Amino acid sequence: MGYLLRVDSITKDYRNHRALDNVSVQVPEQSVFGLLGPNGAGKTTLIRIINQIIGPDQGTVYFGDKPLSPAHVHEIGYLPEERGLYKKMEVGEQALYLARLKGLKGPALKKLLQHWFDKFDLSPWWNKKVEELSKGMQQKLQFIITVLHNPRLLIFDEPFSGFDPINVNLIKEEILQLRKNGATIIFSTHNMGSVEELCDHIALINKSKKVLEGSIRQIRKDHADHMFQLELEQLNKPLEHILKSGFTLVHSKPHNGLVTARVRIDNQHSPNELLEQLMPFARIISFQELTPSMNDIFIKQVTGKYPSEDTKNG
Amino acid sequence: MGKTATIIRREFLSRIKKRSFLVMTIIGPLLMAGIVIVPVLLANWSDSDYSVAVVDDTSIFHQAFRDKDNVVFIPLGTGVDEALEMMHDGRFDAVLHIPQAAFQAPSTLRLFSSRSVNFNAKLLVENILRQEFESLKLAAAGIDAKTLKSTETPVNIQAIRIKDDGELITDYPEISMGLGLVSGFLIYIFIFLFGSQVLRGVLEEKTNRIVEIIVSSVRPFQLMIGKILGVGLVGLTQFLIWVMLTFAIVGIFQMANPDLFKFTPDERVFVTSTQLLSAEEMELQKEAIQQYDTMAGQLLEGLSAINFPVMILSFIFYFIGGYLLYAALFAAIGSAVDNEADTQQFMLPVTVPILFSLIMSQFVISNPSGPVAFWLSIIPFTSPVIMMIRIPFGVPYGELVLSVTLLIAGFMATTWLAARIYRTGILMYGKKITYAELWKWIRYS
Known part of the structure; x- marks a missing residue:
C-alpha cells in the first residue's frame, strides 16, 4: 500500500x-x-x-x-x-x-x-x-x-x-x-x-x-493477552480439573445452568487445544478471544496499566 | 499574490458594506461642510427684516443710517412718543431716539423695542454713531477726513526667501502654516482611526478562532498584509469621498446662495461721515477696493508660492507611509493579546510618538527649518506629521529624499517586526504576554 x-x-x-x-x-x-x-x-x-x-x-x-x-x-x-x-x-x-x-x-x-x-x-x-x-x-x-x-x-x-x-x-x-x-x-x-x-x-x-x-x-492483536471467553452448557466436571498446564482459569461464574469462564492461554498453546480439552465435558455455546479495546490500549500506553486489569485477573 | 488580493478584497468590502461606514461617510462631509457653511449662514441668515425708525432731534445724522443686511432704517419726522405708538401698532420693530444732547452726552441715546432688541441692529447703530461722532469731533478740531486718512500708514513687510539658485520667492508664512497644520492633522487622524481598525480586525480573527482555518490556506504574513492594505484602502476611499462630498456640498450651497459668499468690505471705510464731500468719499472707496484687491492678490500669490505638486505628492506619500508604519505595529498588538482590555499596555509606546509629533507641530511651525524640525521630519515615527508641516515652507530636496527613504525603510522594518510577532501571536491563547515574551518571539526564527 x-x-x-x-x-x-x-x-x-x-x-x-x-x-x-x-x-x-x-x-x-x-x-x-x-x-x-x-x-x-x-x-x-x-x-x-x-x-x-x-x-x-x-x-x-x-x-x-x-x-x-x-x-x-x-x-x-x-x-x-x-x-x-x-x-x-x-x-x-x-x-x-x-x-x-x-x-x-x-x-x-x-x-x-x-x-x-x-x-x-x-x-x-x-x-x-x-x-x-x-x-x-x-x-x-x-x-x-x-x-x-x-x-x-x-x-x-x-x-x-x-x-x-x-x-x-x-x-x-x-x-x-x-x-x-x-x-x-x-x-x-x-x-x-x-x-x-x-x-x-x-x-x-x-x-x-x-x-x-x-x-x-x-x-x-499485538496487545492481546490470549484471554478467551467461553460459555459452556452441561458442564460435568469442574473446570480447574479439566484444564492442563499452560491454561489458566481466570474467572468462572455459573448462571442459569450456563457457565461463563475466562481462560488465559500461554504462548506455547493454541485456542484449538483449549477447545479439544473442553469438548468431552461440556457443550460449547460460544467462544471468543477477548482483545483489549483501543481505549484499554490507549490508557495502558499512557499510564502504564490497563484500566480493567484488576477485574480481568480477579 | 492572488490570495492576498482575495484577503484585501474581503477586508475592503466587508468594511464598506457596514452601516457605520455609510454613516461616517455621510456625517463626515456634513460636519466639514457645516464648519464652512454655518458661520456664513449665521452671519447672513435672519427670518425677516428688522426695521428701526430713526427719530433724530438733531437732524444731523439721518443720512448716516444706511440699510445693512436685514436691518432697515426708516427716518421719521415725528416725536418720540408718536414713534413709540406706531411701534406698538407694529409699523416697525424698534425706535432709535437721538436727543438734542446726544453729541455731548451719548448716554442719552435710546433704542426702544417692543420685543427684545436685535443684537446686530444695536451693534450697527452703535458703530454708525461712533464714527459719526468721531468725524464731528475731528472736524471740530480742524482735521478733516482726508488728513486723517493720510495718517494711516499700513505696514506690511514682504518676506522674501532667496533660494540657493538665487531665485527670490515671496513668503507667506500664514498660508504655509495653515496648509501644514491641516495636512499634518489629517495624517494624524488617519493613522489613529484606521490603525486601530487594523488592531480590532486582527483581534477579531484571533478571538473568534477563524485564524487557524485561514493560516492553513495562506501564510500569516499574507493575512496580515492583506488586512493592513484592505483597511488602508477603506481609509483612502472614505477620505476621498469626504473631500469630494465636502467640496460638492459647499459648492452646491455656494451656487444656490451666491450672495452669501460675496466679500463685504469693511464698514469703517464705506460708512463715512456725511460731512465729507462726495468726491472724497469716492476716492476713499476706491482706495478701499484697491486694498481689498491687493489682499486677494496676495492670497493668490501666496498660494502660488506653494509648490503644489510636491505638496500633494508628499501628502499622499506620508499619508500612506505613516499609515503603513503604524498599522503594522497595531496589527502586532492585536495578534499578541487575547482581548481588547489587554491592548492598553502595548498601545502606549505606539501612540506616544504620534501624539508627540502632534504636540511638537506647534513648535516646529514657529521654526520650520530648525534642528528640531529637521530631526523630527527625518525620524520615521514622527516624519509623517512633522514633514507635512514643514513642506509648505519649502524643504530642500535632499532632506525630503532622506525622509522618504527612511520612512520606506521604517515601514518595511515595522512590517517585518510585526510579522514575526503576528505569526506566533495569532496561535497563542490564554497567556499573559509581556515585552520580554514579545522580544523572544521576534528573535525566535
Missing part, C-alpha cells in the same frame, strides 16, 4: 519544552488514520506542521513522494479543534471567501457550494449572517469548507465536539464516503469509540514521542 503522507523524524522545540521528539508517522493512502494522544502530547503541533502553519526544527514531511511545499495547501483540508467563523459575515459569502483562499474560483465554485449546502440543509441560510446560525449549523458550514476543494488529505481535529448525535452520524458517514471517493483522512480525537468505528490505522503520541503505530487489527 502506498503512503500519502510520511512524517520523517520530526523534532519541534518551543522555548521551554520539546513538543515533538523525533516523531515519524506514515499515513497509508485512502485510509482513516487516527492520531491519538492525551492533551498536550504534541498532536496539534504535528497537525500544524502538516498544514505548514509552523515549520519543524528537524525532519521532513513528504506528501506523496515530494517534500511538503506551499502548493500542497490546496490538497489538504483542515478542520481545527478551535474553530470559528466571521460572525458578522454572510454564510454564503464566507464559504466563498474561504474556498477562494483554498484556490477555488469561478462559477463552478458557487455550484459546488450549492450542492453541499443542499446536502446539509443549509441553503435557506445562504444570505443570513453566521451569528444567526445555531452552533451545529456553524459546524456543518465548517465541515463543508474543509472538504469543499476535494482535497486528497483531510485533517479533522476533534471533529465531533459540539455536535448532536444525529449530526455526528451524518459527519461519520461523510468521512467514510470521502474515503471511499479516494481521500485520506487524519483524525485526531480522544473519543476511542469513534476510533474503533472509523479508523484503519492509528498512531499514538505521548509526551512528544510516538509510542505506537499500525493498523488497528494488528495493534489489538
